Amino acid sequence: MDNLRKGFPVLEQYTYLNTAASGLLHERVWEFRQDHDMDFLIQGSILKEKMGEMLTEVRERLGEFMKCAPNRVALIPNFSYGFNSVLESLDKPKKALLIKNDYPSINWPVESRNFEVVYAELNEKLEDNIIEQIEKEKPYFFAFSIVQYINGVKLSIEFLKQLKERFPDLILIADGTQYFGTEQFNFDTTGIDVVISSCYKWMNAGYGNGFMLFNESIQGKLSPKHLGFGSLQGKYKAHEGNFIGKFEPGHYDTLNFGSLKTAVDLIEQKGIENISKQIDHLKKIARDRFASAGLLEKWTLGRDDFSSLFNIKGDEKLFNNLREEGIITSQRGDGIRISLHYFNSDQDLDKLFRVLKI
Structure with missing residues (x-):
């Protein structure tokens, strides 16, 4: 798990649950970009x-x-x-x-x-x-x-x-x-x-x-x-x-x-199999907890194949509260979009659940 998180400095500051809006820049990509522009210079x-x-x-x-x-x-x-x-x-x-x-x-x-x-x-x-x-x-x-x-x-x-x-x-x-x-x-x-x-x-x-x-x-x-x-x-x-x-x-x-x-x-x-396995692990925990709390549209729960992107019930006040707690999400549609990638962890979910009080 540490290997999957390593190289994303944003994770040291925030609980980042917003890949569906913008993915994170890995240190290795940043290093390539620096080297490239130095060469161009x-x-x-x-x-x-x-x-x-x-x-x-x-x-x-x-x-x-x-x-x-x-x-x-x-x-x-x-x-x-x-x-x-x-x-x-x-x-x-x-x-x-x-x-x-x-x-x-x-x-x-x-x-x-x-x-x-x-x-x-x-x-x-x-x-x-x-x-x-x-x-x-x-x-x-x-x-x-x-x-x-x-x-x-x-x-x-x-x-x-x-x-x-x-x-x-x-x-x-x-x-x-x-x-x-x-x-x-x-x-x-x-x-x-x-x-x-x-x-x-x-x-x-x-x-x-x-x-x-x-x-x-x-x-x-x-x-x-x-x-x-x-x-x-x-x-x-x-x-x-x-x-x-x-x-x-x-x-x-x-x-x-x-x-x-x-x-x-x-x-x-990192291995696409490892990435997929971690995403599957996180999304199943998240969906079960969101569903138990009544935060998801009921019709979406019957689908066997689902992504790690969820829209939970919540208003601007909740969105701002999450941001104040360092949890980065997006407002989409009538709710708050939570998106989980391989660099997220069980601890990220625990913090989210604690702030949501579910």
Whole structure:
């Protein structure tokens, strides 16, 4: 456990239960960033001459970690950039399926374009609602968060596999920002067509970096329109018309993407199995205690597969009280969002429960 907590100085000051808002910067990522900028300070363009080599290493490292061939990994500054790029790549008008009250950066971009939009209700029958809307409305694509940002409701990877098997022509576009970094993920076995993610939350990679993963069959269904000098630079982007290059049109910040590679290396060192095991341990304790105190929406308690993100009943007064006690959380929806990562501990939960008086 000490090995999982080591390297996060914030934990020496606060009980940090807010990864769903912003992940923590590990000392190793910070050290990389210092070294990188020192090199840039004294080398200038000589450092940037190695940009293509570094970005290739990042792409290949991500592909290895996510079980996706590197020529189907695109590097992006954040989820919203990548998702809007995908939406611009789709023919319109088409019918889109969304989850009602999903993350605004998913629903708003779809709603603002010339798509016919239908919704699956977010309730105890979420999976049934999704299937019912697909059968009834026959959407062209389904865009969704793997983990809902307000209450942590999670669509299991097994469900998504089954969904693709049942509706093979439906394009699945998943946001993994509230998911990646919490458990092992094998992209090529999921059935998902496009995965997009920022990496500043559960992957603890800092801001300004993200990625997209594409399955082999999606290229014929997307027509990306972005193009720039960066589109043709580097390994896997050697010729005009290259697919992933059209999601990478400009010069990229080696500071931010080098931070991402360092963060992935750190996850691998700590062990994604160990990370997942610790998260599972904490989230089960938390859900049981929150449920016993009547702090969770009852319909969420019947779900077998759930995340470590919870929305408990509480007002601004409670939120401020938690902050005064050094417990960092977020106000989301009608309650207070608690999010538990691998660097959290039983002692963190004990302090939270004590302040909540549960």
